[in-house]
Amino acid sequence: MEGYRFKSTLFDIEPGEDEQTNPRMYxxxxxxxxxxxxxxRGYVVEPVIDEDWGRCLVCLRAPFMLxxxxxxxxxxxxxxxxxxxxxxxxxxxxxxxEAEVSLWKRLFRRIDTTVAVAKLDADLRAILAxxxxxxxxDV
Known part of the structure; x- marks a missing residue:
């Protein structure tokens, strides 16, 4: 979970938003x-999912979750x-x-997520920069 750390005045913390996550996770x-x-940038992103650690933006479900x-x-x-x-x-x-390959799929074939993760990573960097x-x- 390396990714990017950054500061910004672009995003406000909304009242009570950490009620859907862990406390102080905005x-x-x-x-x-x-x-x-x-x-x-062409991704078909599902509605935002609240997780205990923050938010998840699913960009792809098959052949693996991106x-x-x-x-x-x-x-x-x-x-x-x-x-x-x-x-x-x-x-x-x-x-x-992040990319996830289900256990079931991993048992029967190797699915390489490297290219898709590298593209998503490059897109994230370009968006933020x-x-x-x-x-x-710097991390």
Whole structure:
């Protein structure tokens, strides 16, 4: 789960949005924005899925699942229970491409996801680098 870490003032934290994820895990607006950006590059992205770790954008289901995970980097080391969400300029955002091949498919044939993940990764990098209100961080 390497992906990209970045800061941006483009995304607000919506009240109560971490009720669909783990506490202090934000990124609803990031996921909606990324969905539009990926669709603009030809991906057919399913509706955003809330996960405990953030949001999932499924771009392909067959012959394997290709998706982007995104959300905030939790500030559990510095935040105390009851603290308000961080200011948007202080949030570190994260997104990463991923591919999954079902166990059933892996048993009967080798499915290479390398090319699709590399393309999705390159598209993610171009999307993020192309937005002036996003500052990529060195990891």
């Amino acid at each position: 990124g609803r607006q990031l996921a909606a924005w990324l969905k539009v950006q990926l669709e603009g 998706w982007v995970g995104c959300g905030s980097v939790a500030d559990y080391d510095t935040a105390k229970p009851g603290d308000p969400p961080p200011a948007k300029e202080d949030v570190i955002w994260h997104c990463f491409p 192309g937005e002036s209100r996003i500052t990529l961080m």
